[in-house]
């Protein structure tokens with residue numbers, strides 16, 4: 340169901356301007372500040388590849404993974420049009436079936452607008468931790484709907500019923516930060532990128 344939902348959204352998603360361009364640029368700046376020219380970085384839930392393609396000139400190798408073949412088709416088209424040759428896009432869910440990259444092989448993982456969409460967030464964070472080298476970074480921008488007065492739960496339920504929303508986990512920033520630390524990450528920071536209150540932007544590091 341998830342892949343079908345995002346496949347159906349892909350063209351619209353690609354055509355939509357970035358919702359909050361200033362915050363997006365600041366998030367990219369934070370991510371780039373941790374990225375080195377020798378780095379291999381994975382972008383989970385890469386969508387149409389906007390982030391991976393922005394990071395590519397500053398790293399040795401970028402990988403983008405997305406469950407939606409349509410999102411990846413568009414991402415590959417953008418990479419070809421921009422003549423970017425150090426980005427590899429993979430189609431599939433971020434679960435234990437993802438074996439394209441070896442444990443301990445990554446310098447950084449980006450998870451923008453994805454951790455609230457996966458069924459098993461704790462498992463996903465443990466998987467990210469395993470994929471990283473010691474000292475590797477995680478940057479995540481996650482929709483955290485758990486701390487507002489807006490009744491998102493029934494709203495999302497109604498939207499899902501008519502196919503307008505994917506399954507979304509309602510979580511708080513506090514819960515997300517706890518989950519990141521429980522997976523083994525240290526030095527958790529929440530840089531102020533001027534994003535909306537419902538966005539949890541967090542950076543952390545695998546010890547080492």
Ligand SMILES: C[S@@+](CC[C@H](N)C(=O)[O-])C[C@H]1O[C@@H](n2cnc3c(N)ncnc32)[C@H](O)[C@@H]1O
Nearest residue numbers: 345384385386405406407410432433451452456
């Ligand atoms: C809200 S979009 C975010 C796209 C991009 N990261 C961005 O910030 O614009 C969520 C993306 O995650 C992908 N996705 C959802 N669940 C996934 C999963 N379990 N594994 C991999 N990708 C997933 C969707 O196909 C979609 O492209």
